[in-house]
Amino acid sequence: MIRFSVNGQQQELDLEPDMPLLWVLRDGIGLTGTKYGCGQALCGACTVLVDGQPARSCQLRLIDVAGRQVTTIEGAGGRVAEVVQQAWARLDVPQCGYCQSGQVLAAIGLLTENRRPTDPDIDAALAGNLCRCATYSRIRAAVHEAARALA
Amino acid sequence: MIPRFLADRTMPGPAVSRRGFLLGAAAVSGGLMIGFGPRAARAQAGAAPNPFAGYIRIGTDNTVTIYSAHMDMGQGIYHGIATLVNEELMADWAQIRVEGGWGNPGLYGNVGWGGTIQGTGGSTGTPSSFDRYRKAGAAARLMLIQAAAQEWNVPAAEIEVEKGMLRHKARYMSFGNVVVRAAALPVPQDVPLKKPEDWIYIGKDRQTLRKYDSLAKTTGRQNFTIDVRLPGLLTAVMIHPPRFGAKVRQVDATRAKAMRGVVDVVQVPRGVAVVADNMWRALKAREAVTVEWDESGAETRSTAEIMASYHALARQPGKAIATDTGNVGTALGSAAKILEATFEFPYLAHAALEPMNAIARIENGRVEVWGGHQMPDVYQAIAAGIAGVAPDKVTLHVMKTGGGFGRRAVIDGDVIAEAVAVSKAIGGRPVRVQWTREDDMRAGRYRPAYVHHLKAGLDSAGNIVGWQNHIVGQSIVGGTPFEAGMVRNGVDITSVEGAAKLPYAFPNMRVELTTTTTGVPVLWWRAVGSTHTAYAVETFLDELAVAAGKDPVAFRLDLLKDHPRHAAVLKLAAEKAGWDQPLPPGRFRGVAVAESFDTIVAEIAEISLEGNQPKVHRVICALDCGIAVNPDNIRAQMEGGIGFGLGAILKSRITLDQGRVVEGNFDGYEVLRIDEMPMVDVHILPSAEAPTGVGEPGVPPIGPAVANAYFAATKRRIRALPFNRPENS
Numbered sequence: 117m118i119r120f121s122v123n124g125q126q127q128e129l130d131l132e133p134d135m136p137l138l139w140v141l142r143d144g145i146g147l148t149g150t151k152y153g154c155g156q157a158l159c160g161a162c163t164v165l166v167d168g169q170p171a172r173s174c175q176l177r178l179i180d181v182a183g184r185q186v187t188t189i190e191g192a193g194g195r196v197a198e199v200v201q202q203a204w205a206r207l208d209v210p211q212c213g214y215c216q217s218g219q220v221l222a223a224i225g226l227l228t229e230n231r232r233p234t235d236p237d238i239d240a241a242l243a244g245n246l247c248r249c250a251t252y253s254r255i256r257a258a259v260h261e262a263a264r265a266l267a
Numbered sequence: 268m269i270p271r272f273l274a275d276r277t278m279p280g281p282a283v284s285r286r287g288f289l290l291g292a293a294a295v296s297g298g299l300m301i302g303f304g305p306r307a308a309r310a311q312a313g314a315a316p317n318p319f320a321g322y323i324r325i326g327t328d329n330t331v332t333i334y335s336a337h338m339d340m341g342q343g344i345y346h347g348i349a350t351l352v353n354e355e356l357m358a359d360w361a362q363i364r365v366e367g368g369w370g371n372p373g374l375y376g377n378v379g380w381g382g383t384i385q386g387t388g389g390s391t392g393t394p395s396s397f398d399r400y401r402k403a404g405a406a407a408r409l410m411l412i413q414a415a416a417q418e419w420n421v422p423a424a425e426i427e428v429e430k431g432m433l434r435h436k437a438r439y440m441s442f443g444n445v446v447v448r449a450a451a452l453p454v455p456q457d458v459p460l461k462k463p464e465d466w467i468y469i470g471k472d473r474q475t476l477r478k479y480d481s482l483a484k485t486t487g488r489q490n491f492t493i494d495v496r497l498p499g500l501l502t503a504v505m506i507h508p509p510r511f512g513a514k515v516r517q518v519d520a521t522r523a524k525a526m527r528g529v530v531d532v533v534q535v536p537r538g539v540a541v542v543a544d545n546m547w548r549a550l551k552a553r554e555a556v557t558v559e560w561d562e563s564g565a566e567t568r569s570t571a572e573i574m575a576s577y578h579a580l581a582r583q584p585g586k587a588i589a590t591d592t593g594n595v596g597t598a599l600g601s602a603a604k605i606l607e608a609t610f611e612f613p614y615l616a617h618a619a620l621e622p623m624n625a626i627a628r629i630e631n632g633r634v635e636v637w638g639g640h641q642m643p644d645v646y647q648a649i650a651a652g653i654a655g656v657a658p659d660k661v662t663l664h665v666m667k668t669g670g671g672f673g674r675r676a677v678i679d680g681d682v683i684a685e686a687v688a689v690s691k692a693i694g695g696r697p698v699r700v701q702w703t704r705e706d707d708m709r710a711g712r713y714r715p716a717y718v719h720h721l722k723a724g725l726d727s728a729g730n731i732v733g734w735q736n737h738i739v740g741q742s743i744v745g746g747t748p749f750e751a752g753m754v755r756n757g758v759d760i761t762s763v764e765g766a767a768k769l770p771y772a773f774p775n776m777r778v779e780l781t782t783t784t785t786g787v788p789v790l791w792w793r794a795v796g797s798t799h800t801a802y803a804v805e806t807f808l809d810e811l812a813v814a815a816g817k818d819p820v821a822f823r824l825d826l827l828k829d830h831p832r833h834a835a836v837l838k839l840a841a842e843k844a845g846w847d848q849p850l851p852p853g854r855f856r857g858v859a860v861a862e863s864f865d866t867i868v869a870e871i872a873e874i875s876l877e878g879n880q881p882k883v884h885r886v887i888c889a890l891d892c893g894i895a896v897n898p899d900n901i902r903a904q905m906e907g908g909i910g911f912g913l914g915a916i917l918k919s920r921i922t923l924d925q926g927r928v929v930e931g932n933f934d935g936y937e938v939l940r941i942d943e944m945p946m947v948d949v950h951i952l953p954s955a956e957a958p959t960g961v962g963e964p965g966v967p968p969i970g971p972a973v974a975n976a977y978f979a980a981t982k983r984r985i986r987a988l989p990f991n992r993p994e995n996s
Contacts (some may be wrong), residue, residue, distance in 0.1 A: 132527070135547045143502070143545035148494035149487020151669070152546075153620045154704040158933040161620055182950035189487030204485040208477070208899060211907055213342025213484025214620045214669025220485055239942035240443045245935060248620045249341045250910020254903070 120181045123149065123191025133179040138162045140178050141188060149189035149217045153246070160245030163218035164188050170225035172244075181254065189217035196227050203261040211249035219245050223259050231266055233259060313682070315458070315584045318403035318410070319450035321374040323352060325407075329443035331358045334368030336375035336385060337392040338641050340619075340671030341907075342962040343900040344392040346478050348400050350897055353476075354461060354468045355404030358442065359431035360476055368663020369643035386642045388676050388791065390864035390960025393896055397958050405458040407449070411442055414449035414626035463894070463955065465835070472899050480667075492666045495637050495702065500626070501530055501698040503689045504549045505712045506539040506558055510565035510926035511786040515539060516558040523552040530696075532545030532556055535688035542693055546701060566786025567926040570716065574611060575784055577718035577739045581609060585737045585779020587757030589767040593775030602724025606814055608807055610721070612740075612799040612985040615714035616936055621669025622707040627686035629654050629695030634661045638683050639668035639675035644749065647801065649680040653687040672714060673791040678747040696919070705855030705931040713921050714792030716742040717762075719803040729815030733775040733825070736766050736803070741789050742782045757782070761791065765800030765863060765967060770833045771808070787923070793865050793911060794966035800951055800989070801861035802916070805971030808983065809857065819975065820846055820860050832891050833860060833867050836952055840869035840889035844949050854884070857975025861967035865959040866892040870909065870968035872945070874976040879996055881977045883913060883945040886969065890949070893956035901961045902949040908965020909947055914939025916970035917990045937991075 119128050122145060131144050136155075141147045141164070148205050150173055153161030154243050157172040163186040164173045173186075192201070203209075210216045221240065226233055226241040230238070233241070309593055316322070324332040333352050336987045339345040353363060364368040368375050369385065372409035378399065379391035408428055416423035418440070426435050433440045462468075483489040508514070518539055520532035528548035532541050539558055543549035599605060625638035627650070634654045640646050641664050651658040668675055686700040702710065717740035742759035744750050753760050758767075758780050767778045792798060812822035820841045827834040828950040837860050841847075850856060853875050860869045868890040874881040888905045895901055918937035922929045930936035974985050985995055 132547070136597060139545060139547040143547065148490070148496075148498065151491075151620070152493065152701075154623070154932050156704070156932050156934070159620065159704075192486075202483045205477070205482040208481045208903065210341075210478075210481055210484035211343065211669045211903060212620070213480070213489045214341075214491060216484050217487045237941075238296065242941045244940075246620065246938060246940065248672070248911065249937065250907045250914070250939055250944060251903070252910060252939075252941040253906055253947055255941065256944075257386070 118178050118182050120183060121185045123187055129178065131178055135174040136179045137164070137173040137178060137181055137186065141173060145159075147188050151214055151217055153215070157244070159215070159218040160218045160222065161215050163221045163245065165221055165225060168225075168228065170222050174176050189221060192221060192224060197224050199262040200224050200227065200258070203258040203265065204253055207254050207258045207261065209251050209254040209258050215245060215247045219247065219255055223255070223262065226259065227262055227266060232263055286872045315402065315406060315454050315456055317445070317450070317454045318376055318407040321368060321371055322400065322403040323356070323407050325442045325446040327443045327446070329362055329441045329614030331356070331362045331431070331442065332365060333365045335365050336368055336377070336396065336673070337387040338367050338540070338639060339591055340387075340639065340675065340748055342392065342666045342904060343478065343897065344387070344396075345480070346476075346900060347393050347896050348396050349479070350406035350468050350476055351396055351400040354466055355401050356408050357428045357430070360479070362431050363479065367640065367666055369640060369663045370647065370777055372644055384642070386676065387645050388673065390866065390963045392962065393958045393960055395857060397896070400433055402458060405460055405811070406455055409455045409458060410449040410452045411445055413452050415440055417448065418445055425983060426617065438941055439476050442774040443766055444608050451748060456779060469896050470894065476901070489667065491621050492699070493621055493669070494625060495626055495699070496664070497626070497628065497697045499697055500541050501544060501693070501696055502546045502549045502608060503540040503542045503698050503700045503913055504546070504553050504554060505537070505685060505700060505706060506541070506701060507706060508538060508560060508565065510567060511711055512563055512565040513560040513562045515562070516559060518562040519557040523555040526552045526555060531693050533689060533692040535685060535692060537685050537688070540689045540692070540700065542689065542698060550703070553588060566923075568785070569924050569926070570614065570922045574716060574718065577716070577783065578609065578611070580739045580781050580783070581718045581720040581737055586781045587779065588777070589763040589780050590778040593733075595733045595735050595775045595777040598775035599722065599724045599735065602732050604725045604814060605722065606725070606807070607722045608809055608810065608984070608986055610719040610803045612717045612802070613922070613988060614716045614787065615915055615919055616708050616921050616930070617670075617672040617674035617712070617792055618708065618933070618936060618938060619668065619672055619674055621673065622704055623702045624699060625683045625686035626697065626699040627690040628697035629687070629690050632656055632660055634685060634687065635664065636661065636683060637664040637666055638686070639671060640665045641671065641676040642678070646680050646683050649684055650687045652855065654691055654725040672793040673795070677790065704933070708921070708931050708936055709928040710762060711788035712790040713787065714798060715743065715789040717799050719799070721803060721807045723807065725811060725815055728736065729817055731811060734773040735777045737779040737781065738763055738766060738800070741785060741787070743791055744796070745782065745791055757816065759856065761796045763796060763800065765797035765861060766804055769804065770830040770862065771823070772829055786926070793908070794963040797861055797863040797967040798912070798915070801863070801967035802970040802974065803896055805859035805861065806967065806974045806984065809975040809978065822926050823858075823860060832861065835991070836860065836889050836891050837866045837869045839950055840871050840887050843889065843948060844871040844887040846871065855976045855980040857972045857977070857979055859968040859971035861964070862962045863967050866890060866961060868905070868964045868966035868968050870972040872969065872972040872976045874973060874980060876980050879918070881973055881980070882992060883943070883973055885946045885948070886972070888947060888949045888965065890950065890961070890964065891952040891954055892961050892964070893958040895951045895952050895954070896958055901951055904961040905949045905965040906947045908946050908963065909931045910939050911970045912966035912969040913943070913945070913973065916973065916988055917943070920989050920992065974996040
């Protein structure tokens with residue numbers, strides 16, 4: 117039994133310790149907002165926050181998050197999350213939307229650390245999050261809009 | 268995706284049951300069913316269809332569900348269709364939901380393809396829907412008014428509709444209150460539609476109509492096929508042939524079958540499926556399966572070898588003629604200057620972020636399939652065939668997909684066929700076949716590789732006197748039921764679109780095609796033929812402008828004298844880009860124009876150099892797509908098309924090493940990342956012409972615009988894509 121917290125709820129799961137957190141969340145707990153895109157930390161679709169820091173859930177094993185706090189898109193909350201998600205919807209950032217859970221969490225991670233990110237800051241923080249619809253210019257605009265709302 | 272030439276199809280597609288929609292409708296809609304039923308099925312051809320019989324469902328709770336004839340892979344067609352319906356229906360925007368319709372080609376047949384088969388592609392969603400869904404909204408509104416008039420016993424003319432409410436003087440009633448009565452009324456014929464000057468939604472920006480799914484897609488609540496939960500749902504991962512065309516000889520799954528969570532390992536026509544109770548266990552078990560392959564019929568060449576054969580073919584006369592006007596031979600013989608160039612385009616993967624998947628369940632002789640149903644009639648027939656049931660026993664659940672770019676429109680139904688076959692092999696249990704990224708990248712269906720050989724002549728005044736293009740590559744539709752309508756005189760139209768017919772006034776022009784055969788499965792890839800033809804045409808034209816000593820914009824405008832819409836688009840782009848103004852030191856620009864799917868797009872790229880690669884800073888995009896239904900969505904599609912096309916020309920290619928696909932993930936197959944995304948300014952030319960599509964046309968001009976800017980910076984022409992391949996450095 118491995119214990120950890122997801123979105124503030126304690127989980128106690130009888131799953132293989134080497135099972136990637138991505139599949140623990142999706143198949144073990146039923147939280148499907150975290151997406152599978154590559155399985156190799158190359159696309160960012162599976163981004164979650166572990167103790168507040170963006171992490172690729174496809175590369176973390178269940179054993180790696182024992183005792184830690186995991187936040188998925190379903191549990192994203194607080195002031196930063198709120199303004200980020202509002203900016204995303206207001207600018208109609210998503211096209212297909214598949215990567216956006218990861219993009220939003222990466223943006224929350226960035227704005228939590230840096231309230232006034234420049235374009236290069238945004239590019240650096242989000243370069244690992246692919247969007248095949250190439251909504252990138254709206255992602256940048258939405259991060260700036262969220263930063264303004266936080267100021 | 269599927270080009271509109273399907274309109275000319277003469278032969279029917281796979282057998283499709285027109286009765287399928289009865290069951291489909293019943294399954295799609297919980298709650299009150301309005302108008303779905305035999306009455307609609309028997310509707311006479313030519314009569315206006317009852318809008319409540321498949322286009323619009325209004326629940327007693329007042330929800331308005333619109334059934335879209337086109338699936339949404341991110342291009343925003345659900346939003347577009349909702350806009351069209353509501354322009355006439357006048358529901359409250361918050362009432363509206365959109366779901367995928369299917370199972371009734373009579374209602375959902377793609378108008379742009381001739382109306383006999385439902386499908387999404389060729390940027391036909393908006394043009395095919397523009398009249399159909401406005402008429403449905405208008406007829407529904409009139410029927411609601413009529414029903415309310417009966418209910419209140421007042422003249423219909425005194426009833427007004429606003430924001431989903433029917434009003435007579437001080438009395439109000441919701442749509443839901445009268446919809447049962449409304450749906451049973453005769454369908455009004457020749458319903459007048461609003462005049463453009465009265466539109467309140469069409470052509471208006473997103474402040475008016477917010478995309479209703481943006482919030483769900485921002486909060487993780489949007490469900491895709493990968494997210495569907497069903498009782499007892501299993502997961503299967505596939506083992507596909509390591510080389511295209513290889514067949515399973517022998518499977519040893521003894522070890523895998525003993526592993527935790529594994530349900531079965533089954534052989535299906537397209538490979539071997541490892542079925543388990545979750546994805547991770549299926550993946551682990553897959554590693555423990557050994558498959559022996561019969562590779563006697565497999566493709567074993569490397570791409571280097573395939574491309575070398577294409578280059579050799581390109582030097583010979585083409586096997587088929589796509590265009591032959593004037594006399595190119597004579598013209599080139601008397602030209603003052605001859606230019607020649609050979610271009611090479613790689614295989615490209617779609618690499619949508621949601622890897623291919625589908626879910627199937629067979630229960631009591633009924634089949635259900637969840638997936639990105641881009642060609643639902645075809646998939647219904649395929650599922651029925653595999654399960655051994657009549658098509659009307661198949662229910663489709665049309666899911667939004669995490670991207671698509673053409674990949675979900677496959678005539679053999681690939682992953683859908685796999686899901687049904689696997690479910691059948693395990694007693695009909697519900698199963699999701701989920702490809703990994705590597706499966707997705709290596710199991711085929713690529714934009715075909717091509718070689719183009721171009722030759723043109725200038726007279727002493729710098730005018731083009733002759734233009735010749737020989738295209739060599741695979742046919743997308745060859746060997747499929749689309750062949751009959753889309754291959755003419757040996758020319759697959761998808762191979763030559765964007766090259767065979769040009770807006771430029773070339774007095775003598777000849778375009779030849781040599782169709783090749785390889786074992787590599789190919790498919791339409793966002794903007795199809797124009798993804799390569801526009802690059803060759805527009806960079807070669809730039810070369811000719813330079814040789815003629817003329818400005819590339821002025822040179823094109825001169826050649827566009829018979830095409831004012833093209834000229835207007837180019838002028839608008841040039842004006843917005845400040846083409847006449849000098850650029851700061853270190854910045855360079857290039858221009859390209861391409862018409863695809865009847866939409867004309869001009870793009871001007873501003874670049875600098877980073878090492879020997881272009882860094883694209885800004886792209887000015889102008890387009891004419893007729894009436895702009897959702898201007899902000901059009902901008903989004905141009906932005907996205909530019910990013911999608913830019914990544915491909917800079918970095919993407921699929922290669923084969925002795926028949927095995929080398930690239931398996933986003934490390935080998937690189938796509939655009941945020942730090943490479945330019946600023947994009949989109950300018951839509953005002954128009955009163957019928958709308959044309961925008962999902963694909965943003966893609967073709969970006970490659971040549973960047974390549975022409977790169978020439979301005981380096982005096983080097985990039986003729987083999989992608990830019991970053993070693994031979995270009």
